[in-house]
Amino acid sequence: MILASLLLLLLLLLEAPALAAISAPEGFLALDTPNDAGKSLSLVWKASPADRAGRSVQVWMAESPDAPFKKVAEFPSNTRYVKPGDFPWWAQPVSKGDHYVKLASSQAFPIEDGKPYFVKLLVREGDQEVWSEVAEATAAPNMFNTAQANNLVFVVAFTGILLASIAAARRNPHVHLRRIAGLDAVEEAIGRSTEMGRPILYLTGSGGMDEVSTIAATVILGEVAKKVAHYDTGLKVPHRDPIVMAVCQEIVKESYIAAGRPDAYKEDSNFFITSDQFSYTAAVDGIMLREKPAANFFMGSYFAESLLLTETGASTGAIQIAGTDSDHQLPFFVTTCDYTLIGEELYAASAYLSREPVLVGTLRGQDIGKAFIMSVLVLGTALATVGVVADTGIFNYVLDLFKDFK
Amino acid sequence: MIFLKRQLPLAITFVMGVAFAFQYYIPHPISEEAITSVSKWMQIISGFALALGLVSVFHVHWVKVKRQVPGWGYSLVLFVATVVTAFVGFRSGGETTVDGVKTGLGWLYDNMMVPLQGTMFSVLAFFIASAAYRAFRARSSEAGVLLISAVVVMMGRVPLGQFLLPWSWDIAQWLLNVINSAVRRAILIGVSMGSVALSVKIILGIERAYLGGGRDQ
Numbered sequence: 001m002i003l004a005s006l007l008l009l010l011l012l013l014l015e016a017p018a019l020a021a022i023s024a025p026e027g028f029l030a031l032d033t034p035n036d037a038g039k040s041l042s043l044v045w046k047a048s049p050a051d052r053a054g055r056s057v058q059v060w061m062a063e064s065p066d067a068p069f070k071k072v073a074e075f076p077s078n079t080r081y082v083k084p085g086d087f088p089w090w091a092q093p094v095s096k097g098d099h100y101v102k103l104a105s106s107q108a109f110p111i112e113d114g115k116p117y118f119v120k121l122l123v124r125e126g127d128q129e130v131w132s133e134v135a136e137a138t139a140a141p142n143m144f145n146t147a148q149a150n151n152l153v154f155v156v157a158f159t160g161i162l163l164a165s166i167a168a169a170r171r172n173p174h175v176h177l178r179r180i181a182g183l184d185a186v187e188e189a190i191g192r193s194t195e196m197g198r199p200i201l202y203l204t205g206s207g208g209m210d211e212v213s214t215i216a217a218t219v220i221l222g223e224v225a226k227k228v229a230h231y232d233t234g235l236k237v238p239h240r241d242p243i244v245m246a247v248c249q250e251i252v253k254e255s256y257i258a259a260g261r262p263d264a265y266k267e268d269s270n271f272f273i274t275s276d277q278f279s280y281t282a283a284v285d286g287i288m289l290r291e292k293p294a295a296n297f298f299m300g301s302y303f304a305e306s307l308l309l310t311e312t313g314a315s316t317g318a319i320q321i322a323g324t325d326s327d328h329q330l331p332f333f334v335t336t337c338d339y340t341l342i343g344e345e346l347y348a349a350s351a352y353l354s355r356e357p358v359l360v361g362t363l364r365g366q367d368i369g370k371a372f373i374m375s376v377l378v379l380g381t382a383l384a385t386v387g388v389v390a391d392t393g394i395f396n397y398v399l400d401l402f403k404d405f406k
Numbered sequence: 407m408i409f410l411k412r413q414l415p416l417a418i419t420f421v422m423g424v425a426f427a428f429q430y431y432i433p434h435p436i437s438e439e440a441i442t443s444v445s446k447w448m449q450i451i452s453g454f455a456l457a458l459g460l461v462s463v464f465h466v467h468w469v470k471v472k473r474q475v476p477g478w479g480y481s482l483v484l485f486v487a488t489v490v491t492a493f494v495g496f497r498s499g500g501e502t503t504v505d506g507v508k509t510g511l512g513w514l515y516d517n518m519m520v521p522l523q524g525t526m527f528s529v530l531a532f533f534i535a536s537a538a539y540r541a542f543r544a545r546s547s548e549a550g551v552l553l554i555s556a557v558v559v560m561m562g563r564v565p566l567g568q569f570l571l572p573w574s575w576d577i578a579q580w581l582l583n584v585i586n587s588a589v590r591r592a593i594l595i596g597v598s599m600g601s602v603a604l605s606v607k608i609i610l611g612i613e614r615a616y617l618g619g620g621r622d623q
Contacts, residue, residue, distance in 0.1 A: 035433055036433050037433045037434060037435050037438065038434075038435065141433065141434045141435055142433050142434060143432060143434050144431055144432060144433075145431050145432070145433050148430070148431050151431070152431055155427070155602070158602060158603075158606075159606050162603055162606055162607075163610075166612065210448070212601045212604050212605060213601075215604065215608065215616050216604060218615075218616050219613065219615045219616055222615045222616075223615075239459075239462075241455075242452075242455035242456055242458045242459030242462070243451065243452065243455045245458070245459065245462060246455065246458060247616060250617070251615070251616065251617075268462075268465065268466055268469070270462075271462050271463070271465075271466045272458070272459035272460075272462040272463055273463065274463075275459075276523075277523075278522070278523045278526035278527060279522070279523075279526075281526055282522075282526055290476075290477065304527065304530060307530060307533050307534060307537060308526065308529060308530060308533060311533040311536060311537055314540075325597045325600075325601070327590055327593050327594060327597070330593070332537065335537045335538075335540060335541040336537050336540070342593060343593045343594070343596045343597040343600065344596035344597055344599060344600030346600070347597075347600035347601065347603065347604045348600065350613065350615060354615075358612055359607070359612070359613065362603050362606075362607055362612070363603075365603060366599045366600060366603045369599045369602075369603075370595065370596065370599055373595055373599070
């Protein structure tokens with residue numbers, strides 16, 4: 001028993017790193033934080049096998065090498081490593097596995113751009129301590145985030161594919177479009193309203209003109225308004241946003257002119273209710289119950305009001321067509337509406353309804369983009385799995401290309 | 407006139423669209439200041455647009471009162487409520503509380519707006535029940551799958567369900583984390599591609615229907 005205890009003690013003594021081995025951090029450097037808005041510095045140094053929780057690292061800073069240094073941070077020496085996914089391989093300030101600390105400007109120690117700062121590290125364990133060399137760095141804002149270079153390349157490439165698809169569609173305008181039942185039903189809904197002598201209710205959602213889904217909703221409104229003008233049906237477009245209302249007034253007016261029925265246009269077909277969510281919902285529900293529109297269109301982005309609107313519309317017996325990119329509201333629309341344009345179908349509606357080759361061409365461009373994404377998903381899953389099984393980081397060079405870095 | 411209605415908006419859209427697309431890649435404070443400035447412009451424009459909205463509201467309801475269409479009394483209520491709220495709001499200096507004491511505007515907000523909004527929101531519970539009843543009528547095989555999934559997820563999310571069917575939590579989590587997430591991500595990828603495509607079309611002036619009129623003008 002005593003022998004075993006002695007052996008264990010000996011083993012522990014051999015295992016424990018000698019306190020005397022404490023040494024200054026290797027490869028310590030201070031640098032301007034890459035890809036940032038300035039007012040911050042970064043510190044890098046090599047990882048050491050001696051790094052452990054009981055050993056701490058303190059960061060000391062000063063405005064000149066002779067000025068008194070001030071402690072700005074302290075942490076265990078076995079923390080603050082660069083991990084896979086922190087930086088892309090083409091923009092990493094230090095090798096993966098080494099130490100990286102970002103020092104942002106703070107009240108305790110403000111960092112100004114264009115001014116040199118002096119930094120040193122203090123490594124402590126028990127009553128032993130050792131200082132690093134003093135490193136100098138100057139903070140500066142950057143004009144381009146190189147970590148997002150992959151993102152920019154893909155955006156430019158996708159734009160190129162879209163333009164090429166448009167050019168191809170101009171040469172060959174006979175592009176096949178899959179059937180979208182919800183858009184085919186637009187004509188049916190307007191015809192039904194005409195037969196019943198009831199108006200059509202069209203909502204553009206809760207977003208402003210800065211949302212793509214609202215723009216898509218206004219574009220579809222233009223196509224719907226042309227058909228409404230042709231059939232001489234009533235149109236009601238209540239709004240939550242005065243700017244969207246002003247845009248829609250112009251769109252509807254021009255649609256009536258394009259349909260050759262400027263006389264049928266009514267200035268008050270577009271009207272503002274309120275920007276308050278539930279007040280607007282109550283008002284639109286009231287319109288549905290009092291005027292009983294024969295067709296309700298819900299296009300754009302929606303929140304909790306979606307079900308309150310569509311369920312009321314369903315209770316009046318109206319034919320309902322929805323189109324939204326608000327994925328959380330899709331189940332409500334699918335449940336309560338006759339037809340639902342899911343996600344990107346909302347954006348494709350303009351091309352589908354107008355059948356203009358230029359717009360239809362962009363749909364092919366989107367399909368190429370989706371095929372690319374699907375290929376990347378399969379390739380990325382395979383490479384990441386093989387990387388984990390083989391315990392290698394070699395595939396990170398490929399995987400980083402498709403990651404979103406900030 | 408065509409320049410003001412068509413070419414100038416398209417030029418502004420192109421310049422601002424390209425500038426703010428690149429803004430995403432520029433971490434420099436100038437980039438941040440630019441987007442802050444544009445946000446302020448948006449607020450100013452929204453302020454003017456609100457006046458436009460008010461004119462629209464008053465016009466619609468004034469016509470209803472003048473023609474005494476059915477329910478014109480509600481339009482009168484709107485005018486009275488607007489005038490009273492504006493008057494109380496000005497007297498309260500636009501504040502709901504002053505030194506911890508509720509102002510007239512605060513009283514109106516807490517005792518009129520909040521209960522009314524709460525009432526509308528609470529109606530949602532009944533609408534969810536009626537919508538669920540309609541969706542879960544197993545008239546087709548797809549609706550049957552939906553019904554079974556919904557029952558399992560519901561059982562897995564409530565304590566009584568987990569007590570009665572202990573396996574329901576695991577299956578519910580699997581349905582939500584695997585099936586539901588996969589479909590949501592597929593939709594979101596499509597939405598993102600469509601959103602970028604529409605943005606590119608708008609920036610390059612290919613899609614211009616939102617300006618009103620035909621695309622060929």
